[in-house]
Amino acid sequence: xxxxxxYVMLDIMKxxxxxxxxxxxxxxxxxxxxxxxxxAKGILTLLxxxxxxxxxxxxxxxxIYIYNSAEFIELLxxxxxxxxxxxxxxxxxxxxxxxxAFIIGAGIPLLIFAEPPLSFLMIGIGILITTIFVSLAxxxxxxxxxxAKGIGLTIVLWIYFAxxxxxxxxxxxxxxxxxxxxxxxxxxxxxxPLDLSRILILLQLDTSAIMGYTGAIFxxxxxxxxGMVVSLGLLILWGVLPFAYSLSKFKKKDL
Amino acid sequence: MIQIEKISKKxxxxxxxxxxxxFLNKGECIALIGPNGCGKTTLIKIxxxxxxxxxxxxxxxxxxxxxxELYKKQIGYMPQIGRYPQNMTIGQIIKMxxxxxxxxxxxxxxLYKAYDLDSLLDKKMSTxxxxxxxxxxxxxxxxxxxAILILDEPTAGLDPIAAEKLKQKIIAEKQKGKLIIITSxxxxxLDDMVSELIFMQEGDIIFHQSxxxxxxYTQTEKISKAILQILKAxxxxxxx
Amino acid sequence: xxxxxxxLLLLTSKYALIAKSLHVGSNHSFKTIKAxxxxxxxxxxxxxxxxxxxxGNIIINKSITLFGIDRPILDGDKKYEVLSVKSSYVTIRGLxxxxxxxxxxxxxxxxxxxxxxxxxxxxxxxxxxFFGIYIQFSTHCLIKNNKIIAFGKEEQTIGNGIHCxxxxxxQIIGNSMKGCRDGIYFxxxxxxxxxxxxxxxxxxxxxxxxxxxxxxxFTNIFSRNxxxxxxxxxxxxxxxxxxxxxxxxDAAYGILLKEISDCHLxxxxxxxxxxxxxxxxxxxxxxxxxxxxxxxxxxxxxxxCMDNTIQSNNFLKNTFDVSTNGTLLLNKFQYNYWDKYTxxxxxxxxxxxxxxxxxxxxxxxxxxxxxxxxxxxSLIVTLLDQSEKKIPSLTPENFIDEKPLxxxxxx
Numbered sequence: 057x058x059x060x061x062x063y064v065m066l067d068i069m070k071x072x073x074x075x076x077x078x079x080x081x082x083x084x085x086x087x088x089x090x091x092x093x094x095x096a097k098g099i100l101t102l103l104x105x106x107x108x109x110x111x112x113x114x115x116x117x118x119x120i121y122i123y124n125s126a127e128f129i130e131l132l133x134x135x136x137x138x139x140x141x142x143x144x145x146x147x148x149x150x151x152x153x154x155x156x157a158f159i160i161g162a163g164i165p166l167l168i169f170a171e172p173p174l175s176f177l178m179i180g181i182g183i184l185i186t187t188i189f190v191s192l193a194x195x196x197x198x199x200x201x202x203x204a205k206g207i208g209l210t211i212v213l214w215i216y217f218a219x220x221x222x223x224x225x226x227x228x229x230x231x232x233x234x235x236x237x238x239x240x241x242x243x244x245x246x247x248x249p250l251d252l253s254r255i256l257i258l259l260q261l262d263t264s265a266i267m268g269y270t271g272a273i274f275x276x277x278x279x280x281x282x283g284m285v286v287s288l289g290l291l292i293l294w295g296v297l298p299f300a301y302s303l304s305k306f307k308k309k310d311l
Numbered sequence: 312m313i314q315i316e317k318i319s320k321k322x323x324x325x326x327x328x329x330x331x332x333x334f335l336n337k338g339e340c341i342a343l344i345g346p347n348g349c350g351k352t353t354l355i356k357i358x359x360x361x362x363x364x365x366x367x368x369x370x371x372x373x374x375x376x377x378x379x380e381l382y383k384k385q386i387g388y389m390p391q392i393g394r395y396p397q398n399m400t401i402g403q404i405i406k407m408x409x410x411x412x413x414x415x416x417x418x419x420x421x422l423y424k425a426y427d428l429d430s431l432l433d434k435k436m437s438t439x440x441x442x443x444x445x446x447x448x449x450x451x452x453x454x455x456x457x458a459i460l461i462l463d464e465p466t467a468g469l470d471p472i473a474a475e476k477l478k479q480k481i482i483a484e485k486q487k488g489k490l491i492i493i494t495s496x497x498x499x500x501l502d503d504m505v506s507e508l509i510f511m512q513e514g515d516i517i518f519h520q521s522x523x524x525x526x527x528y529t530q531t532e533k534i535s536k537a538i539l540q541i542l543k544a545x546x547x548x549x550x551x
Numbered sequence: 552x553x554x555x556x557x558x559l560l561l562l563t564s565k566y567a568l569i570a571k572s573l574h575v576g577s578n579h580s581f582k583t584i585k586a587x588x589x590x591x592x593x594x595x596x597x598x599x600x601x602x603x604x605x606x607g608n609i610i611i612n613k614s615i616t617l618f619g620i621d622r623p624i625l626d627g628d629k630k631y632e633v634l635s636v637k638s639s640y641v642t643i644r645g646l647x648x649x650x651x652x653x654x655x656x657x658x659x660x661x662x663x664x665x666x667x668x669x670x671x672x673x674x675x676x677x678x679x680x681f682f683g684i685y686i687q688f689s690t691h692c693l694i695k696n697n698k699i700i701a702f703g704k705e706e707q708t709i710g711n712g713i714h715c716x717x718x719x720x721x722q723i724i725g726n727s728m729k730g731c732r733d734g735i736y737f738x739x740x741x742x743x744x745x746x747x748x749x750x751x752x753x754x755x756x757x758x759x760x761x762x763x764x765x766x767x768x769f770t771n772i773f774s775r776n777x778x779x780x781x782x783x784x785x786x787x788x789x790x791x792x793x794x795x796x797x798x799x800x801d802a803a804y805g806i807l808l809k810e811i812s813d814c815h816l817x818x819x820x821x822x823x824x825x826x827x828x829x830x831x832x833x834x835x836x837x838x839x840x841x842x843x844x845x846x847x848x849x850x851x852x853x854x855x856c857m858d859n860t861i862q863s864n865n866f867l868k869n870t871f872d873v874s875t876n877g878t879l880l881l882n883k884f885q886y887n888y889w890d891k892y893t894x895x896x897x898x899x900x901x902x903x904x905x906x907x908x909x910x911x912x913x914x915x916x917x918x919x920x921x922x923x924x925x926x927x928x929s930l931i932v933t934l935l936d937q938s939e940k941k942i943p944s945l946t947p948e949n950f951i952d953e954k955p956l957x958x959x960x961x962x
Contacts, residue, residue, distance in 0.1 A: 059410050070398050100928070108930065127394030134359050134390070135411050136383035222931040226916075229923050238922050245925065258927060275801070310322075310362040 060132065060141060064149030067128075068121065074153055077113055081105070081161020089169040096261070099170055099178070102162055103257055106182045107250050108218055110158060111189040115210045118150045118193030123203040130311050143306045147194060147299055154186045174260045181253045184291045188249050189214075191299035198302040198309065221248045242277050249294040252287050312337045312459065312490045313358065318367035320353055327353045329514045330367070337458075340481070340491040342501045344538070345511035351494045352391065354511075355461055359388055371459070384414065387457035391464045391494075393448035395436040401447055402432035408451055416456045421483075423450045425476045441468045449477055453484070460484060460491045466500055478504060498535035510538065569594065576600030576623075584609055584617075584625070591615050593638075599623045599646065607631045612638045619645030622676065627651040632659035633680070642671040651680035658710060660685035661699075664692060672697060682710035683731065690719040694726060701730040703754050711736040712753070715743070723748065733759040734776065741765050750774075756781045756807075757798075760788060768793060778804040779824065785811050792818040795827065804829045805846070811836065818962065821846055827869075830856045839863050842962050848874055848914075857881045865960050866890060866909070874914035875950065884909065884952040888959050896957045907955040910946045912939035 068074055088101035125146065132142050162182060166175040193210055200206035225244060229237065245251040259279050277283040315333040319326070327350045335341055343351045356362040358369060360376060360383065368375055371382040395404055405428075409418075423429075426446045436444070445468045452460060462481070466474040481504050485491055495501060508525060510517040518541070522534060529537040573587045574580055575597060581587035585606050587597050593614040601621035608631040611617070617634075624647045627633040633648045643662060652659040660682035664670050670692045676699075677683040683699035686692055694713060703709025712728030714736045715721055721743040727750070728734035734750035737743070738761040745768035750757035757773035758780040760766065767789035773779035774796040781804075782788050788811065795805035805824035808814070812834040819841045821827035826848040828838065833856045843849040844867040852859070854877020863886045866872045872889060886902070887909075894905035913932045916923045926932050939946060 059407075059413075063407050063410075067396055067398055103928065125396065128396040130361060130390070130394060131396075131408075132411070133361050134383065134386075134388040135408065136380045137411060138380050219930050219934070222926050222929040226923065226926060226931065229916075229920050229925075233920050241922050241925055251925075251929070254928060255925065308363050311356070 060137065060145040061148055064145050065153060068149055068153040071121070073117060074157055077117070077154075078157040078161055081109075081157055083161075084109075085162040085165040089165050095169050098165075099174070099261065102166060102178065103254070105162060106178065106185060106257075107254055110162075110182055110185050111217065111250065112214050114154050114186045114189035115193045115196075115214055116207070117154070118190045119196050119207055119210045120203075121150060122146060122194060122197040123206060126311075133311060139307050140303060143194070143303050147190065150193075151187050151190045154190060155183050158182050158186055174257075177260055178257055180288075181257060181291070184288075184295060185249065185253055187295040188291065188298075191295050191297075191302075195298040195302040198305045217248055217250045221251065225251075246287075246290050249291055252291055256284065256287050312372060314370040314373075315354075315358075316368045316370070318354070318357060318364045318369065320350075320357065320362065320364045327514050328357075328364070331514070331516055333509065333516065333519065335490055335492065337490050338485070338488045339507050340485045340493065340505050341507040341509060342505040342534075343492055343494040343509050343511065344496075344498065345517075348513075349511040350514045351511055352463060355388075355463055355492070355494065358461065359383070359386065384412065384455075385458040387452035387455060387460045389445075389448045389452035389460075389462045389465055391467065392441075393444045395444070395447070397437040398435065400433050400435050401428060401439075404436065404447065405432075405451065405454075408454075412455050414455045419453050419456050422446075422453050422476070422480055425480075426450060426473065442470055442473065445469050446473060449480075453480060458489055460489060462491065462493045464495055465493060466495070466497065474500075498538065499533070501534055505534065508534065508538075510541075571595045572598060574598045574600065575604075576602055588613075588615075593640070599625075608635060609633065610635045610637060611641055614638050614640035616642040617644065617646065618642075619647070619675075622647050624649060627659070627661070627680070629653060632657075632663055634662045636662065636664040636667055636670055639668040639670065641667065642673070643675060644671075644673045645675065647676040647678060648680065649676075649678040651682070653681045653708075658682055658685065658714075660710070660714070663687075664689050667692070669693075671695075676700075677712075680710075682714050683712045683728065685710075685714045685716075686718050686721065687716040688718065689721075691721070692718070693722045693724070695722070695724045697726045699726065699728045699731065703730050703732055706732050706755055709754065711759075712750075715740045719743070722746070727751075728753060728757075730754075733757070734773075735759070737761065737763040737766065739763060744768070746770060748772075750776065750779075752776065759783075760785045763788070767791070772796070773798065773805070775799070776803075778802075778807050780805070781807040781809070782811050782814065783807075783809040786813055788814045790814065790816045790819060793820075795819065795821045795824055797822070798824045800825060807831075808833045808836070816841060820844075820962075821849075826851050829853075830859065832856065834858055836860075837862075840960070840962055841865075842867070843872070844868050847871065851875070852880075852882060853877070854879060859883070860885075862886045863956075863960055864888070865962065867959070871911060871914040871917075872909045873950075874918050875910065875947070876918045878947050880947045880950045884950075885954050886956055887952055888956040889952070892955050892957075894955065901957050903955040903957055907952045908940065908943060908946060908950060909952060910950045911936045912945055915946055 084105055089095060089098035092098045129142060163179045166178055192213055196206045196209045200209060245255060255278050278287060313335040315331055318328055318331045320328040345351055353362055357364050374382060376382050428450060465477055469477065481491060505522055507521050509519045525537050529540045531537045573590060573595060575584050575587045579600060583606055584599060584604055591597060591613055596616040596618055598618050598620055601623050603624045603626060605626045605628055622645060625633050627650045629650045630652045633651050648661040651661050661677040661680035661684065662672055663685040666688040668690045670689060672684055673695045675697045677697060678700050679702060684694055699712040701709055709732045711733040712731035712735060713723060717739040719741050721740060723735060723745045725747045729752050731753050732755050734753045734757045735745060736759045740763045743766045748771045750771060751774045753776045755777045757776040758768060760782045762784045764786045770792045772794045776798050779795040779798045798805050803825040805821045805827040808830045810832040814836040816838045817840050821843045823845045827843050827846040829851045831853045836859045838861045840863050842865045846869045849866050849869040849872040852873060852875050854875060859882040861882065861884045865888045867890045889907055889909055892903060892907045894903035894907065897904055912935050
């Protein structure tokens with residue numbers, strides 16, 4: 057896998073888009089902390105970056121890259137290489153270049169300006185979200201052979217996780233307002249990696265008191281070590297499962 | 312060398328290959344011909360592992376290709392339209408493929424020299440003409456001295472001189488005892504090279520004959536004429 | 552006239568002659584405080600020199616002064632109430648009182664005052680007592696510059712720093728309390744003033760009023776308490792120039808106002824409180840010239856509040872500036888500065904031309920459905936709030952500041 061991974065990395069690194077992405081992350085990451093008067097505001101800016109920009113760029117760029125690499129994949133397959141290797145190399149190539157961009161752009165300012173437990177958590181979650189959305193992108197490219205449809209699907213997925221899912225949660229909250237729904241709601245958040253990430257980070261911020269104010273359950277679950285481990289485990293599952301499924305499909309795909 | 316057993320493939324409802332059986336031997340140069348959409352390319356892609364058949368098996372040197380990828384070390388493939396990562400240069404592509412194949416065999420630079428790729432190494436794939444791209448494909452197919460060569464429309468897009476150089480190379484390789492499979496629409500080109508003909512139509516093998524036998528049977532000198540005769544005869548209800 | 556003056560002079564000098572000084576200490580005539588007290592008469596001064604005095608419960612029933620020299624230590628051995636003041640005109644100064652009895656029915660304190668008037672407790676240290684200073688049925692007492700430290704872990708196992716019960720005209724000035732249940736507790740205490748105290752890290756409230764009227768507290772600092780100040784079932788309390796910092800926790804407030812009326816809050820600073828002011832059943836209260844910054848909620852005003860005026864305040868960087876649980880608002884908002892206001896001022900009168908609706912849709916949703924906090928900082932919440940600002944539909948129609956200020960008030 058090493059060799060193919062190397063070529064994928066080389067190819068992505070040359071891609072102007074990844075450069076621009078890194079540059080924008082650097083710009084936002086540093087200005088968030090240096091222009092705002094409090095680091096708390098900078099952290100909120102980065103929170104939005106992690107929850108909105110990172111997933112959008114990760115899923116969109118990965119899908120476009122895979123579609124544009126159709127030739128490359130074909131070329132590789134006519135040579136003695138396992139399909140699994142090719143797909144894994146693409147995944148790790150995309151993942152590591154986007155993660156690198158994230159660490160340079162957002163990770164370094166976080167390490168400099170934010171307190172250690174929080175900064176590590178945010179970097180970790182940023183990396184996980186990148187992985188999850190690369191993984192979802194690869195699933196999309198398997199679902200649709202047609203580039204336009206596939207990219208449409210990635211955008212729909214992003215809108216779903218960033219916006220629609222929370223809309224559904226809100227709707228359910230109103231529908232079942234008279235019932236004890238806190239616990240089911242906490243379970244529901246497992247269905248959205250972005251919600252899980254958002255709550256995990258918010259509970260590490262000062263705002264945790266505001267969250268706790270309205271019901272101890274969030275803190276009782278997400279605030280504990282077990283809750284944290286379970287949540288991170290779920291996020292890792294979100295990263296692994298779509299990719300694993302796409303891999304099993306890719307092994308049988310006609311090119 | 313390549314044994315194809317009852318290969319069937321459907322794309323959706325469209326049946327592309329209907330239980331195809333073929334046996335291809337060392338030292339043969341086989342022309343795979345037939346109208347557009349007859350299943351030639353699909354068959355080739357199945358041999359290369361790019362398309363997975365619904366049923367059937369393929370053995371290369373008596374080993375099933377669905378078990379391991381290593382059989383591809385023995386295959387050089389020249390696609391109909393070479394498609395390469397757009398950001399890479401010719402030099403990088405060649406280097407990369409060398410790296411991927413990691414072949415112990417002595418590399419064959421005949422075509423590389425003949426096409427003077429040295430002077431083009433820094434060109435990006437995105438800037439190449441279709442003909443140059445085909446040259447790159449041809450060079451890569453022959454470079455690793457494979458025992459089996461699969462050439463999909465090899466001369467399409469090449470200028471006459473380049474095409475002639477390729478033909479000479481094919482003949483030379485055939486004489487070394489390699490198995491060469493060529494698909495082509497240009498029947499006139501095949502005359503000097505081909506020893507066997509496989510004619511496909513709508514996913515079926517219509518016939519599989521040696522060229523010499525075919526020429527004697529139809530009493531013609533040109534492959535194209537021989538095929539035309541057979542097709543006419545076929546329409547009239549005569550069997551071969 | 553002359554004779555009267557001379558007689559008066561003679562009278563006072565006679566008193567001065569009678570008043571004695573008694574010294575307690577290992578090198579002095581009295582070895583124990585109790586022994587000295589037996590020899591005192593009203594007007595005497597007992598000087599207690601440096602040392603550790605474990606004498607159980609010491610009762611003061613004459614109008615005397617207890618004066619500590621080099622801060623002597625009076626220790627209750629965790630069994631006794633240390634000092635019980637049962638006479639008026641007593642002054643206690645310069646002592647360290649520690650380890651009073653704990654949690655028994657009669658609420659033992661470090662220093663407890665029973666039915667007295669004009670008792671002065673000044674410049675003492677109260678360390679690890681159940682109640683620090685306990686005043687009951689007393690008037691005109693002065694409690695000044697005392698330092699009260701306790702180590703309470705939970706509400707049930709610790710008393711209050713300064714506990715006042717059924718008293719009148721007290722002055723509580725310049726004290727500090729730490730680690731008590733309530734820093735200062737007032738129940739049925741009227742006409743009293745609390746000034747320049749520092750109240751930090753107490754388990755329940757920094758300052759707690761129950762059924763107390765006509766009191767005032769000025770220029771105190773309340774930091775990191777369960778809640779800064781709770782004013783309950785009281786009337787006419789004036790609250791001015793206090794600072795409320797970091798009263799931050801799951802159910803923490805800067806000020807909790809419950810069932811009160813005719814109060815006045817002015818010039819206070821609220822920074823980093825979960826909810827700066829929580830108003831529940833408040834009437835005719837004026838909230839003006841306060842600064843609210845970095846709070847979870849600036850002002851939580853329940854629907855059962857009426858005729859309150861909220862004016863000329865600064866609202867800056869709060870998560871929610873205001874929130875309410877009802878659909879009707881019977882209070883008046885005007886001339887406030889809201890950092891989230893985006894209107895304009897064409898006639899240059901420094902008042903925004905467009906009225907401002909400080910109540911965000913999301914704060915209403917959270918108020919009615921706390922689980923919705925799960926969606927805090929979610930994109931959909933931002934979008935909902937924006938659309939509600941443009942076309943109000945769910946938030947109360949009259950929850951509006953008709954005259955929002957364009958610039959931050961200088962307070």
